[in-house]
Amino acid sequence: MKTHLVGYSAAPQITRRRFDELYELRLLLEPDATRRAAGRIDADGLAALRDAAGVMMQRTTGDERARYSSFARQDAIFHDDILAIAGNELIRETLAHQHTHFHIFRLMFHARVTEEALDEHDAILNALSAGDGEAAEMAMRRHIERSRDRLLPAFD
Numbered sequence: 001m002k003t004h005l006v007g008y009s010a011a012p013q014i015t016r017r018r019f020d021e022l023y024e025l026r027l028l029l030e031p032d033a034t035r036r037a038a039g040r041i042d043a044d045g046l047a048a049l050r051d052a053a054g055v056m057m058q059r060t061t062g063d064e065r066a067r068y069s070s071f072a073r074q075d076a077i078f079h080d081d082i083l084a085i086a087g088n089e090l091i092r093e094t095l096a097h098q099h100t101h102f103h104i105f106r107l108m109f110h111a112r113v114t115e116e117a118l119d120e121h122d123a124i125l126n127a128l129s130a131g132d133g134e135a136a137e138m139a140m141r142r143h144i145e146r147s148r149d150r151l152l153p154a155f156d
């Protein structure tokens with residue numbers, strides 16, 4: 001699961017049913033956690049999130065695989081940081097065990113996803129930095145729904 005990229009572009013290994021279940025789980029847990037994070041985040045937490053979001057913005061000239069890999073990793077850090085700030089370790093572990101970023105990385109090849117998520121991360125960041133829990137929850141919900149919709153073509 002580390003850095004060996006060989007074989008990652010093979011057919012998606014997550015089933016459609018499992019994918020739906022994964023996104024249902026994310027939608028149950030992450031928007032609520034993001035609302036809680038808005039009430040707890042400090043300057044260091046915000047800086048860490050901005051770092052992760054910033055790395056995702058760099059349009060590297062590397063090949064598609066390297067770009068997707070880097071994007072999926074930073075996306076995982078971004079989402080995990082928010083869960084860490086929210087403060088429920090069990091929720092954080094539950095989502096970490098799904099290896100969502102690994103599945104997303106695979107699926108991105110098939111769905112031809114680009115960096116559309118960046119604006120959505122910005123919306124989450126802005127709401128968190130304003131301490132606006134409701135807006136943060138909505139922004140995370142919208143991001144996860146759109147992420148799901150972007151990846152769905154991989155199952156066609």
Ligand SMILES: [Zn+2]
Pocket residue numbers: 075078079117121143
């Ligand atoms: Zn994301």
